[in-house]
Amino acid sequence: MIPMHSLRQKLVAVVMATTLTALLVSVGALIGYDLRQYHRALLGDMSTQAELLGHMTSAALTFDDARLAGENLALLRLRPLVRAGAIYDARGKLFASYVAPGEPSEFPAAPMGDSVQVAGNKLYQFRRIVENGELLGTVYLRAEYAMMSRTIDYALMALLITTVAMLLAFLLTRRLGGIVTAPIFAIAGVAREVVSTRDYSRRAPRTSDDEAAELVDSFNAMLTEIEQRTGELENSNRAIAREAQERASAQQEVMRLNEQLEVRVHERTLQLETANAELEVAMDEARKANHAKSAFLSAMSHELRTPLNAILGFAQILTSEALPSTLAQKKEFAGHILKSGRHLLTLINEILDLAKVEAGAMNLSLEPVALGEVLGECRAMIEPIATGRGIRMLFPEDCKAVVAADRTRLKQVLLNLLSNAVKYNRAGGAVILDVSVAAPGRARLSVQDTGHGLSSAQLDALFQPFNRLGQENSGEEGTGIGLVLTRRLVDLMGGTIGVSSRVGVGSVFWIELPLTEPHAITIEGGTAGELARSRLGNGGGHTLLYVEDNPANLKLVEEIVRFRPELRLLSAHDGHMGIEMARAHLPDLILMDLNLPCISGTDALKTLRSDPRTSHIPVIALTANAMPRDVERGLASGFFRYLTKPINIDEFTEAINSTLARIDARRTAQTEVQI
Known part of the structure; x- marks a missing residue:
């Protein structure tokens, strides 16, 4: 007897539900399609019939021959669906009519234009008779519209088909369901017999080669193991019966082993419970992190538009002929573009910085930093934004303090705190x-604002990654990782960070850093600018090859090298051309982008290294792949140096100078050896 809610019943229910759904969708689609075709065919037929009658009766209307018009209408008896018809003259007066047997001889007033109406089971059509641009009259047709009866017929047919199909599906499922459920029922039957008879020699039959067969094999293997252990126990008992002392010792040993087994089972159970709890916590944290990251990706597009707005806006002014500007204004606009571009780069690097900090790959350069200079730069960047929001910015007028920190990271920390204080402030408020x-x-x-403040629950979640404390729909831009990165950067600089807040009053974020003494940096032989110019003028003439497919990046390097007359720059727009030019011109140094068409920069480097003519030429990578693993991979593949975009001109110049200096030194040494 099959129990209620058995596997076979569930299988039948699933198949029946699937079959019913497929039938309903298929039959419904066919009925809907047929009814639509019927409606369109009837309208087309009636329109054609009305137009034909119009042409046939135009002469009768012209010569006022009602008899001829009546004869034309009488032809409608050949169309059983048409139950009545009439011809109206140009003034809307009934000219001739036709009524099928059993139909009422009522005719409506002629309308002003063509129309088709459906009312109940009747279709009414009016069509004007126009000859040579002159209105002669109107044709009226009344026909049977059997949409409802047709729908009922189809519904009855669909019900019959569905009933028969469901019955067949039920019979087939009941008949064939045993193929799926038989192995499982066999295992269940054998298990019941083993439990009742304690006969562990029974085995479940293997009737298939699917997952059920694997279950049968596992079940039989378990019975084999139990049978073996049972036999061993019986042998042991017989030996114990023969020797009383050995039996007592064996019993004590069994008790000891059982106790150890119970302890191990208990320990394993506790370990599994702990692991399950940890897994549940990890899954919950993963779900929260995934939700926060989704919100973060949406917020990033808004966050990046702030510096892009300044860059594109000032760039349009500089390139517009309709908005002329003075040289001083151009310099000012260029300065704004440069600052906004750097800020945009900072936003991009913020994501990379968090990854570096999490991976322990963040390297900071701790040095004496004058707070006055850093605060001045932060004020210049934040104050225009605050002024646009009507928020006053209060900075210390004369700050002489010097702290031990990484200047770039300290500026990043302060800009994040100041930006948050401005964004989440009240209108007309202040930031101190x-x-x-x-x-x-x-x-x-300390950075104090006059905003709405934070609750205790918000303070607890303040430094969680990707958590914006419910500000996702506030209209304010943000990534949700700024404060997390800020805290970790402060920790890396040997400082501390804290916050205090009152709801309705505002918040105060503060950081503490160690004080230190300033030191002066001197350059022997002149100022830093003079030394840079002297470095640009050194050299006895070298050839550089730049392999780059982006015209803007190529133009930038050309402009940088243009100030160095001792350098000759060649360019190639893909890897294949770069290899050929390197073989033809044998440049002293090659600058190589990595993401090139046809062949990548890394593959081009391998080709150059395998050619004896070009294997000695140093190749410097110049790419936007700036992740630490990309840098490590690039240096491991054989690049002499690895520079990232956007180009840092000082770093770019130093890389070229140091590489060319090594080349000159090697050549000088070879010359001395030859002499």
Whole structure:
């Protein structure tokens, strides 16, 4: 007897539900399609019939021959669907009519134009008779519209088909379901017999080669193991019966082993429970992180538009002939573009920085940093944004403090705190930045706002990655990782960060950094600018080959090298051309982009290294692949140096100078050896 809700019943239910759904969708689609075709065919037929009658009766209307018009209408008896028809003259007066047997002889007033109407089971059509641009009259037709009866017939047919199909599906499923359920029922039957008879020699039959067969094999293997252990136990008992002392010792040993087994089972159970709990927590954290990252990706597009707005706006002014500007204005606009571009790069690097910090790959350069200079730069970047929002910015007028920090990261931390204070402030509010000595040898920088403040729950989640504290729909831009990165950067610089807030009053974010003494940097032989110019003028003439497919990037390097007359720059727009030019011109140094058409920069480097003519030429990677693993992979593949985009001109110049200097030194040494 099959129990209620058995596997076979569930299988039948699934098949029946699937079959019913497929039938309903198929039959419904066919009925809908046929009814639509019927409606369109009837309208087309009636329109054709009305137009034909119009042409046939135009002469009768012209010569006022009602008899001829009546004869034409009488032809409608050949069309059983048409139950009545009439011809109206140009003034709308009934001219001739036709009524099928059993139909009422009522005719409506002639309308002003063509029309088709459906009312109940009747279709009414009016069509004007026009000859040579002159209105002669109107044709009226009344026909049977059997949409409802047709729908009922189809519904009955669909019900019959569905009933028969469901019955067949039920019978087939009941008949064939045993193929799926038989192996499982066999296992269940054998299990019941083993439990009732304790006969572990029974085996379940293997009737298929699917997952059920694997279950049968596992079940039989379990019975084999139990049978073996049972036999061993019986042998042991017989031996114990023969020797009483050995039996007592064996019993004690069994008890000891059982106790150890129970302890191990208990320990394993606790381990599994702990692992399950940890897995559940990890899955919950993964779901939260995935949701936060989705919101983060949406917010990033808005965050990047702020610096892009300044870049594109000032660039359009500089390139527009309709908005002339002075040289001073051009310099000012270029300065804004440069600052916004760097800020945009900072936003992009913020994501990379967090990854570096998490991976322990963030390297900071701790040095004495004058707070006055950093605060001035931060003020210049934040104050225009605050002014546009009507928020006052209050900075210390004369700050002489010097802290031990990484200048770039400290500026990044302060800009993030100031930006948050402006974005989440009240209209007409204020942001106060204060510098004080919190403890001996420690400087405290605090950023106070007059915003809405944070609740205790928000403070607890403040430094969680990708958490914007419910500000996703506030209209304010942000990534949700700024404060996380800020805290970790402060930790790496040997500082501390904290926050205090009151709802309705505002918040105060503060960081503490160690104080230090400033030091002066001198360059022997002149100023830094003079030394840079002297470095640009050195050299006895070298050839550089730049392999780059982006015209803008190529133009930028051309402009940088243009100030160095001792350098000759060649260019190639793909890897194949770069290899050929390297073989033809044998340049002193090659600059290589990695993402090139046809062949990548890495593959081009392998080709150059395999050719004896070009294997000695140093190749510097110049690419936008800036992740730490990309840099490591590039250097491991054989690049002499690895530079990332956007180009840092100082770093770019230093890389070229140092590489060319090594080339000159090697050539000088070879010359001395030859002499």
